[in-house]
Amino acid sequence: NAGVTQTPKFQVLKTGQSMTLQCAQDMNHNSMYWYRQDPGMGLRLIYYSASEGTTDKGEVPNGYNVSRLNKREFSLRLESAAPSQTSVYFCASLGQVGETQYFGPGTRLLVL
Amino acid sequence: SQQGEEDPQALSIQEGENATMNCSYKTSINNLQWYRQNSGRGLVHLILIRSNEREKHSGRLRVTLDTSKKSSSLLITASRAADTASYFCATDAAAGNKLTFGGGTRVLVKP
Numbered sequence: 708n709a710g711v712t713q714t715p716k717f718q719v720l721k722t723g724q725s726m727t728l729q730c731a732q733d734m735n736h737n738s739m740y741w742y743r744q745d746p747g748m749g750l751r752l753i754y755y756s757a758s759e760g761t762t763d764k765g766e767v768p769n770g771y772n773v774s775r776l777n778k779r780e781f782s783l784r785l786e787s788a789a790p791s792q793t794s795v796y797f798c799a800s801l802g803q804v805g806e807t808q809y810f811g812p813g814t815r816l817l818v819l
Numbered sequence: 820s821q822q823g824e825e826d827p828q829a830l831s832i833q834e835g836e837n838a839t840m841n842c843s844y845k846t847s848i849n850n851l852q853w854y855r856q857n858s859g860r861g862l863v864h865l866i867l868i869r870s871n872e873r874e875k876h877s878g879r880l881r882v883t884l885d886t887s888k889k890s891s892s893l894l895i896t897a898s899r900a901a902d903t904a905s906y907f908c909a910t911d912a913a914a915g916n917k918l919t920f921g922g923g924t925r926v927l928v929k930p
Binding site: 738740742747748749750751752755757765766797799801804805806807808809810811812813 | 849850852854860861862863864867869907909911916917918919920921922923
């Protein structure tokens, strides 16, 4: 099993450009999450999907949209990137409530 | 706002010494989890402790949970240079299955 995979690994954008970060898991997990991590800080939840077909806002949703394409895939879209969105983005999945989340390797995003 | 606050923010020890870090949180929880992150890498799950548990061990790791004080501690015994990393606590709050992370403790183990 590959676990949780993310693409791309690294991206540079100009202010105002758009892009989609992709995440996929092969563990048949119901719940998926997007976090951002700024330098020297912990992770903050952007959006999550408790099950296929549902999405909800987390702590810092402004400037982002998500799509739960199917049970495996959960994408994060930046419609108009801003320098404040420079961060490392992590996707995670959860099999059962109360268990541990599994994290992808992260996407480093730099917005100029 | 961050549910978990970690203390200390940074820790430097010699190989072979023990490292202890603490996490405090604000609301009631289902469980508390500890993760490790090596520089520039993803998160690795270490231990999950449920709200009805007081102590848990995994190899050289020992985690305690005091729900009355809303605090947890992570002890790494006989530290190694490979333990150099940032350590994060994350709480799974009673209201749902979303994790809220603390700011982390950066541990440097000197050979």
